Amino acid sequence: MWREIDPVAAMQTQIARLYCKRHNIGIKEFLELDRKANILGYIELCYEPFHLTGEEGILNEIDEYCAERLSQIQSI
Numbered sequence: 907m908w909r910e911i912d913p914v915a916a917m918q919t920q921i922a923r924l925y926c927k928r929h930n931i932g933i934k935e936f937l938e939l940d941r942k943a944n945i946l947g948y949i950e951l952c953y954e955p956f957h958l959t960g961e962e963g964i965l966n967e968i969d970e971y972c973a974e975r976l977s978q979i980q981s982i
Contacts, residue, residue: 943975
């Protein structure tokens, strides 16, 4: 029996893999960063616009988002 694949989860998986490759990090490091910056939640929130954006554009947006979130965390 076929199950429908959740498109948001599929995008989160793809972007996580690409992010790790871009930054030469493993999944453990990505998950630690996600714990701090909520990258997967951001991908879910932005699914609709990301769906219409290329991978490079999404990765650039994620980089900007992470920089902003981490600077906010450090200023607390």
